[in-house]
Amino acid sequence: MKSLLPVLTVVGAILLFWVVSVVPMNMHLTADQAQRDGVAVTPETPAARQAYSGIGLSLRNLHLIGPTFTLDRPRLPSPHQVALELWQTTAEKKITSKRSLVYHGWVTLSATLLGFAIGTGLGILLAVGIVYNRAMDMSVMPWAIASQTIPILALAPMIIVMLGSVGIQGLFPKAIISAYLSFFPVVVGMVKGLRSPDAMQLDLLHTYHASPAQGFWKLRLPASVPYLFASLKIGISASLVGAIVAELPTGARAGFGARMLVGDQYGQPLVTWAALFAAAITAATLVGLFSLIERITLRRMGMTTA
């Protein structure tokens, strides 16, 4: 709890920066609107205002600072507008409504979770194979590492089209992209974890006359748990990014990615911002959940984290 105050200070500074930026970002729009409403604006024509920067215009029209925070279609919405939009589209809409962010969130989240489960399962299996089979280690591991350097998300639109042309649509293609993104962090982390017992510990098992299976279940697997959780936390946020990006290039109708596109195309910045924040909150919740499970599990196993 010692870091609570510093964290709050940094968050406060970011919020302050945001609020202050709202004024110059929106000033041109506000000035145009104020002129239509018959409020005095300096300079008087929109063309003349173009010559000024947002800050310069704000300094000459101090009386317009208030309205910059309440525009319908702002360039930069103020924090309270985003919060209000979030509240309205989550709590005040029925969750079955097409305009409810809970509905869209569930569409994205279900693909994320399915993909994450597939990716984690396959990743653990592959890691076990790599640790126990030298040929697999030598042939697969370099590719697993190299694949980290490739912008895998570039594959997303194509996987969706490929699967779409064989008749698979909806949840599953998105889940595959999520699985792909969570797969490699898990493989790399698990391989490291399964190899983390040192020679002394392995020798001790030898002296106990433990079978290879016992070595796996009683030493290697427990030893890999901290590494697994580190990978899971990376994997779950990567899965969510994958599911969102998978919705972008194909014009999906539902999900966070679809909401961002809709807000972008129909000129409703608040929709985009609300979807962005909802996605961020979802990611934060998922990572937080895994941190919690990690803490409980490690404490039960007698491995407390520093």
Next chain:
Amino acid sequence: MSGSVAFISVIAVWAAGWLINIRLARSAAANTRFVRFLVPLIFGLSLLIMWELLVRLLEISPVILPAPTAIAERFSQSIPLLWADFVQTVIKGAMTGYVIGALAALIVALLADRSAFLTRGILPVGGFMAALPIVGTAPIFVKWLGSDWESKAAVVGVMVFFPILVNIVAGLRDTTAMQRDLMRTYGAGYWATLFKLRLPAAMPFIFNGLKIATTLALIGAIVAEFFGSPTVGMGFRISTSVGQLALDVVWAEIVVAAIAGSAFYGLAAWAEGRVTFWHPSQRT
């Protein structure tokens, strides 16, 4: 009929590649550099041959999955196009944003470093922000900065900012009290300590952040182009070619992305080796 021939030949290729690899992995030469290079190569090649065989023998439509040879052909034919996309997305979008994001992170880290209070606040907030789907800010930046590369650079800058920031801040803390005391006995002030002790000591962390950010930079630049771009760029080409079912072009772009991503990462890793040659992880 052709189906069974296809599967038998594919399995034969797989088994052949696998047998060679097992033989190599168990041979006495398994730890030589040549074999370490050869084994993954054989694995990759057998995957490519299996892919080619499957496409040819099962007569899979190029609309679903083009053969590797078809992709290679398309690649060699459209090098000028791919080069233009590469320059637009990687050089202008990703690289510019990467440099801006890294410099901004360095400046913020140095400013925050003057106060232990701010450092304690930035580490958790930055780590938290790095886990969020920042790539979703792409439509906003495209709206603000127009559809050319400037908006892509902005998305990339924001995406790489937090991982690099967290690593620099963590790295600057990574000196022992003994080392700092030694600097003090030499009469070194804040700046001398920073440049001669703490920044060098932070380099392994900084490069860790820089390496993570290389992939993020490419992803950001490509995904931002899905939200609007001039008629050039890898993300633009991928999304329009998918619409036209020209999948060989998409695969050619993916090859470019793979090469660019690996080269970018390789560059960061090479620089790391040159700068942090003294670190235990670099000694061989």
